[in-house]
Amino acid sequence: MAKHGLKEPTRLATRDDSGLYQVIVETPKACRNKFAYDPHKRIFCLRKVLPAGMAFPYDFGFLPGTLAEDGDPVDVLLLMDEPAYPGVVVQARLIGIIEGEQIEGKKRVRNDRVLAVADATHRYADVKKFTDLPAHFIKELEEFFVNYHRLEGKQYQLLGCHGAATARRLIDQAAA
DSSP states (O other), rough: OOOSSOOOOOGOBBOOOSSSHHHEEEEEETTTEEEETTTTTTTEEEEOOOOOOOOOOOEEEOOOOOOOBTSOOOOEEEEOOOOOTOOOOOEHHHHHEEEEEEEEEEEEEEEOOEEEEEESSSSTTOOOOOGGOHHOOOOOOOOHHHHHTTTTTTTEEEEEEEEEHHHHHHHHHHHO
């Protein structure tokens, strides 16, 4: 039995035995609160609150066993029928990636967002690649991240949206 807190979710395997990716949900869909796992406290903590009128469009989480250029595990935007809860593991398949760069002053850091679909879904069951989604849907996701960063006083430059093969390469490079 663990002394305190949760089992370290960042140390879980990136994929499960079936080959699906394991996404750890941090922030539920339609939530203004931005939660993040704190490995030192071993619990999910409130990091910030989005401004009125702004909320996460879909569940937002990370892939355990990865470390992205920004120092955090690889970010995942997870499409599923209903919002999950912080700390829940959701098996998902990759459909693409929104590549982007976060800019603060002269410092530029890659901050990509993997797009994934929950394995247990009805609404997105037929979505196998990001191009199965309407073009305006992807544009809205991209604009969310641009505005999200701008409200933090940062700039987010979109570098493109690519398929699952590009997402897998990023994940392989980020394997911790």
